[in-house]
Every structure is written in C-alpha cells, then in structure tokens.
Amino acid sequence: QVHLVESGGGLVQAGGSLRLSCAASGSIFRINAMGWYRQAPGKQRELVARITAEGSTNYADSVKGRFTISRDNEKNTVHLQMNSLKPEDTRVYYCNAEAGPYVNWGQGTQVTVSS
Numbered sequence: 001q002v003h004l005v006e007s008g009g010g011l012v013q014a015g016g017s018l019r020l021s022c023a024a025s026g027s028i029f030r031i032n033a034m035g036w037y038r039q040a041p042g043k044q045r046e047l048v049a050r051i052t053a054e055g056s057t058n059y060a061d062s063v064k065g066r067f068t069i070s071r072d073n074e075k076n077t078v079h080l081q082m083n084s085l086k087p088e089d090t091r092v093y094y095c096n097a098e099a100g101p102y103v104n105w106g107q108g109t110q111v112t113v114s115s
Helices: none
Strands: 002-007 010-013 018-026 031-039 046-052 057-059 067-072 077-082 091-099 102-105 109-114
Touching (some): 002 102, 018 031, 018 109, 031 077, 057 067
Antiparallel strands (some): 002 018, 031 046, 091 109
C-alpha cells in the first residue's frame, strides 16, 4: 500500500500561482505513475495531470500551458505548479499513485481561486 500526503493548497487571487506537493511512502517501489485529480462538489473527479516513472506527462485540456507536473523519484514526491489560476480551478485536488493493480489516493487539498 502507498500512503500519500498532499500539501500546498490554499486561497489565491485569479492570475496567481500555487504549488501542490505530494509525498509518497510505503510500497513506493510499486509506483509506476502519479498524478493529480480534482473534484468539485457533486461532480466527478477529473484528471488534471499525470506523469509516469519515465517522465511522460499528459494534461487536461483546461490546464495545458498553465499547469506543470513534475516528479522527484529520489524523494518520492510529485509536484503540480499551477500558474495563471482561474476561479474555475477552484476544487479539491487529490494526489494519485498507480502501484501495480492498485490506485492510491491522498486526502485532498483545497484550492480556492478568488475573482
């Protein structure tokens, strides 16, 4: 099992930046891909960005050019740099780790963008 702890959420004005971090522990040798998802109340959780162990990335169309995902394999962390934030980016953001057949989730961190 992989344990994930997120940090870095908060309140920011539109146009501002935030950096989310996620630290993994436990069965980290099993992790192949990590990512960030987000969820609004009453909505489905959606992919924001994903990065494989080899460094391949993919992004939701809504965040391309504004968000950057990166991974530090030595420190078992993944980061999400969020620039040019918009009010519609307001969500709870969840870290995700794919480890073999299992999907692990963090507890979530709130990101609020004021207009």
